[in-house]
Amino acid sequence: MKLVLATSNKGKVREIKAMCEDFEVIPYSELIEEFEIVEDAETFKDNALLKAHAVFDALGDDDAIVIADDSGISVDALEGDPGIYSARYAGEDANDKDNLHLLMHNIRAKGIESSPAFYTAAIAIVTKDIERTVHGWMYGTALTEAQGDGGFGYDPMFIPLGYDKTLGELDDETKRKLSHRSKALLLAKKVLKTL
DSSP: OEEEESOOOHHHHHHHHHHOTTSEEEEGGGTSOOOOOOOOOSSHHHHHHHHHHHHHHHHTOTTOOEEEEEEEEEEGGGTTOBGGGGGGTTOTTOOHHHHHHHHHHHHHTTTOSEEEEEEEEEEEEEOSSOEEEEEEEEEEEEESSOOOSOSSTTGGGEEETTOSSOTTTSOHHHHHHHOHHHHHHHHHHHHHTTO
16 A cells, blocks of 8 residues: 655654554655645644645645644643744744744743653545545653754653653664654554555
8 A cells, every 4th residue: 555645754764663663655756746835824733734634636646645733742831832832942944943942941940841742643635535634742851951863843851651761862663662653643543554
C-alpha cells in the first residue's frame, strides 16, 4: 500500500518512514510541486485534516491514501503555549532553533528552570471515501537549557516522563517507542489495515 505524506519536513518523513516499514511512504513533494498549506484551524486534528485534504485534492488521484500529521508541544507554565503554533512559534520564517530558543527563553522568563509539558500528534488519513483521525501524546518536562543534538524541533529541551535524558540525547529506537507520533501512527496503521 502506498501512503502519500502531506509533509516535506525531513525529520517527520524519516520518522514516519521508519515506523511504517510495511507501507511504501512517499512525501507529496516527490509527486507534485510543493505548495503552501494554510494551517488556520484551532486544533491539531483540524490542521491535520486541512493538510491531508489539500494534498489529496492537489494530487488529483482518486486512489491516493494521504496521511498528514499536526503536532506540537504544550507547556503548562505557558498556559499550553506554543500548542498548535509550535512550528511557527518564533514567526513564520523561523527555523527549529529559533523556536527552541524562544520557548526556552519564555519558560526562563517565568523564573523557573523547567515545567511539565506534553507533545500531541494528530494524524489524519484521507482517501476518496473516508477521513479518519487518531491522536498520540507524550508527557514529560520542558527545560530552559538544550541538552543533546539529536532529533529535531524541541527534542533537546524535552525529557520524557520516567527518563533523565532529553529526546535530543536519547537514541532513535528509544524515542520511537515513546514518541507521540509513534503512538498516533500505531493507531493509524490499524485504520489503514481496514482500507
